Amino acid sequence: MASTARLAEIAALLGEPARAAMMQALMDGRALTAGELAQAGGITPQTASAHLARLTQAGLLAMERQGRHRYHRLAGTEVARLLESLMALAEAPARPAIRTGPREAALRHARTCYDHLAGRMGVALADALVARGHLELDHDAGRLTEAGAAHLLALGVETAPGGRLLCRPCLDWSERRPHLAGRLGAALCRHCLERGWLRRVPGSRAVRASPEGARLMRDAFGLDWA
Amino acid sequence: MASTARLAEIAALLGEPARAAMMQALMDGRALTAGELAQAGGITPQTASAHLARLTQAGLLAMERQGRHRYHRLAGTEVARLLESLMALAEAPARPAIRTGPREAALRHARTCYDHLAGRMGVALADALVARGHLELDHDAGRLTEAGAAHLLALGVETAPGGRLLCRPCLDWSERRPHLAGRLGAALCRHCLERGWLRRVPGSRAVRASPEGARLMRDAFGLDWA
DNA sequence: CCGGCACTTCGTCCCGGGCCGAAGCGTGCC
DNA sequence: GGCACGCTTCGGCCCGGGACGAAGTGCCGG
Numbered sequence: 001m002a003s004t005a006r007l008a009e010i011a012a013l014l015g016e017p018a019r020a021a022m023m024q025a026l027m028d029g030r031a032l033t034a035g036e037l038a039q040a041g042g043i044t045p046q047t048a049s050a051h052l053a054r055l056t057q058a059g060l061l062a063m064e065r066q067g068r069h070r071y072h073r074l075a076g077t078e079v080a081r082l083l084e085s086l087m088a089l090a091e092a093p094a095r096p097a098i099r100t101g102p103r104e105a106a107l108r109h110a111r112t113c114y115d116h117l118a119g120r121m122g123v124a125l126a127d128a129l130v131a132r133g134h135l136e137l138d139h140d141a142g143r144l145t146e147a148g149a150a151h152l153l154a155l156g157v158e159t160a161p162g163g164r165l166l167c168r169p170c171l172d173w174s175e176r177r178p179h180l181a182g183r184l185g186a187a188l189c190r191h192c193l194e195r196g197w198l199r200r201v202p203g204s205r206a207v208r209a210s211p212e213g214a215r216l217m218r219d220a221f222g223l224d225w226a
Numbered sequence: 227m228a229s230t231a232r233l234a235e236i237a238a239l240l241g242e243p244a245r246a247a248m249m250q251a252l253m254d255g256r257a258l259t260a261g262e263l264a265q266a267g268g269i270t271p272q273t274a275s276a277h278l279a280r281l282t283q284a285g286l287l288a289m290e291r292q293g294r295h296r297y298h299r300l301a302g303t304e305v306a307r308l309l310e311s312l313m314a315l316a317e318a319p320a321r322p323a324i325r326t327g328p329r330e331a332a333l334r335h336a337r338t339c340y341d342h343l344a345g346r347m348g349v350a351l352a353d354a355l356v357a358r359g360h361l362e363l364d365h366d367a368g369r370l371t372e373a374g375a376a377h378l379l380a381l382g383v384e385t386a387p388g389g390r391l392l393c394r395p396c397l398d399w400s401e402r403r404p405h406l407a408g409r410l411g412a413a414l415c416r417h418c419l420e421r422g423w424l425r426r427v428p429g430s431r432a433v434r435a436s437p438e439g440a441r442l443m444r445d446a447f448g449l450d451w452a
Numbered sequence: 453c454c455g456g457c458a459c460t461t462c463g464t465c466c467c468g469g470g471c472c473g474a475a476g477c478g479t480g481c482c
Numbered sequence: 483g484g485c486a487c488g489c490t491t492c493g494g495c496c497c498g499g500g501a502c503g504a505a506g507t508g509c510c511g512g
Contacts, residue, residue, distance in 0.1 A: 015238025140408035141392035182366035
């Protein structure tokens with residue numbers, strides 16, 4: 001059996017609000033400096049430093065130095081999945097979401113979930129692909145159809161090596177329906193960001209489409225969700 | 227964003243070794259009494275009682291009474307998935323598994339992972355279905371082929387309603403390769419248990435095949451893993 | 453070379469939570 | 483009805499961990 005002590009150690013690391021906040025801040029897949037993470041956690045740099053050391057030592061974070069800056073990122077997709085599971089449970093229907101400011105609305109609208117699109121846009125993208133017959137998706141798994149694979153290839157979206165068509169759904173905590181995760185979800189997200197169709201909102205996990213980008217995404221994917 | 231406080235609360239609940247042990251004991255999908263869980267956690271019934279109350283109040287466990295016994299079970303598949311994610315991380319390659327007694331070997335051999343088969347048997351079952359052309363499986367998703375669906379239907383295995391062929395992989399922490407989870411994984415496990423091909427080992431998550439069962443599973447699935 | 457910035461380390465304080473013994477409540481059996 | 487069992491509640495003890503101020507280290511730009 002997986003070590004109970006080790007499981008409890010990992011869970012306990014995430015069970016402290018400041019560390020949890022810092023980990024969530026990293027869920028957009030980027031790297032943040034220790035100072036930025038201290039702010040995300042609402043604690044002083046000294047406290048953040050101790051917390052980051054523990055998270056890194058436990059293998060949940062990876063750190064790299066650039067000059068005097070220490071950049072931290074999630075150690076891998078397994079850590080991201082764990083946080084996804086925690087977020088899904090934290091947002092379970094039994095506990096209705098607290099709807100706060102416009103920032104929360106922006107995250108519900110469109111955000112990145114580690115490496116793929118989430119929020120209403122992410123779910124709408126999955127729905128549009130399904131409607132076009134390009135994707136089959138349910139709670140357990142997803143599969144790109146041949147037509148879908150050909151279409152994405154024509155767009156220049158990298159699908160899986162060897163033409164693998166299977167893809168992973170991720171339960172969207174804000175919509176309670178699946179969006180597209182895994183390698184394909186990541187490829188679609190990267191494509192949209194690289195083309196400039198989507199841009200990250202500074203200091204947030206939210207993303208936003210330019211008018212041009214919204215139009216191009218409508219053309220490319222049948223995405224009409226505004 | 228999912229509430230940080232709520233995420234930390236859930237993680238903290240699992241971050242205490244006694245509670246983690248009790249939750250893991252429930253990962254075979256069954257219900258256990260408060261006394262059994264106290265033993266699983268290595269604590270007195272008084273301590274267990276307080277812990278179980280907190281887990282239930284937080285929505286991680288569901289409790290039902292039968293006479294003077296209180297039966298507890300995992301509250302649902304999302305809780306199981308969270309524990310799967312935690313177990314996968316706890317067993318990450320960076321920390322080689324401690325190989326202890328025969329009990330650990332039995333779990334590595336064959337066990338249930340909440341509602342589906344895991345361990346060498348679970349991975350071998352997935353491999354056998356893939357080898358027979360009945361299943362496609364990678365880390366992101368899985369799909370039953372038409373031939374596979376027909377075969378399982380002939381065996382009396384309930385596949386998804388509406389003939390849905392997509393299925394979810396689950397990363398096996400002991401084998402580091404995927405076994406079959408989701409609705410199809412659960413249906414296969416249930417089928418094998420109901421037919422008596424597999425039997426649960428009392429007081430454990432391990433399962434064991436009778437000689438007859440092993441032969442029938444070899445015939446049914448091409449499962450030759452002994 | 454020096455000052456400033458990013459971050460870490462050290463020391464100290466305070467509080468929450470895990471533990472169990474004792475007592476109490478509800479259920480079931482004889 | 484009484485006794486035993488399963489489990490809960492209460493009270494108290496002890497310890498680990500989160501917080502920050504002060505000081506220290508390393509890097510970078512002028």
